[in-house]
Amino acid sequence: MAAVLFDFSGTLFRVESTESWLRAVLDDSGILLSEPELERAAQALEAAGALPGGAEPRQLPGELAGAWAVRDKSARLHRAAYTGLSRRVPLPDPALHDALYERHMTPAAWSPYPDAVEVLRALRERGVAVGVVSNIGWDLRPVFRAHGLDPFVDAYVLSYEHGVQKPDPRLFSVACEALGVDPARTLMVGDNRAADGGATALGCRVHFVDHLPAHLRPDALLPVLDLVG
Incomplete structure (x- = not known):
């Protein structure tokens, strides 16, 4: 990936x-x-x-x-x-x-999940590009900056800035173009099977996590590192 x-x-x-x-x-x-x-x-x-x-x-x-x-x-x-x-x-x-x-x-x-920084840092060390693709109505970049995750993100693609929301594959396409990557070599990670699953229409691989309180989901992002290879 x-x-x-x-x-x-x-x-x-x-x-x-x-x-x-x-x-x-x-x-x-x-x-x-x-x-x-x-x-x-x-x-x-x-x-x-x-x-x-x-x-x-x-x-x-x-x-x-x-x-x-x-x-x-x-x-x-x-x-x-x-x-x-x-x-x-x-x-x-x-x-x-x-x-x-x-x-x-x-x-x-907002609070980052316990393993978020570890996973994002590891992806950066491996040279894997990272994008955030969100259905949202406001600018979440300050949240990432305040919690120290912004240095690990290469592109933010926010639905309200493009007038398109997931599962429309166009939003995922914007993200892949911003990162300069082939969708076939891109993994989408999300908690909503309907919305985030839209990435498959573009040829992306998709991995789902459960939308749980942070203290109940300490390490669900770690498998991403194995999926990337």
Whole structure:
């Protein structure tokens, strides 16, 4: 393999829990809720699917179905879809919904999986090109920089910057072109079989990992090194 493409959320990084997400925003806003109130609100936000990178909606409202289907094609659609879901949950201040969306874009909201740095460093040492291909509505580069992973990434291909989202093979094609590699010599690593599996249409090999909390998935990326050879 000449290159490895990685998904972002659920593959290299994991977003914080819904409770941690809400608690951080409430703390920043100076709004106090009792623990039972906070827990109930967090559970409702999780059921709504309001945290990008977290659980998907248990029930998608019909009025948001259109935006949800194409949410990763633009920053506007991404924000509209997720804040629309968040607003289905009553919170003490309506401004909290936008604050929650802003919070999830900060490096503090994300943690790299335990083996991410080790795998990326090993790929760099072997001369294997690395790209990040993500369905997303915002610039994740600051997250990589803040956690020290940016030096190991040669190209970022983000859906909202191209108006194309996985599984459309065009997004993977952009990544291969940016790295100057043949798709047949490229491995795509992701957690979503439908979205990341789209790379096979281009001729890439695909390897899947489970989207689990970081502490429950300490070494799932290590097999990538064997697959690259």
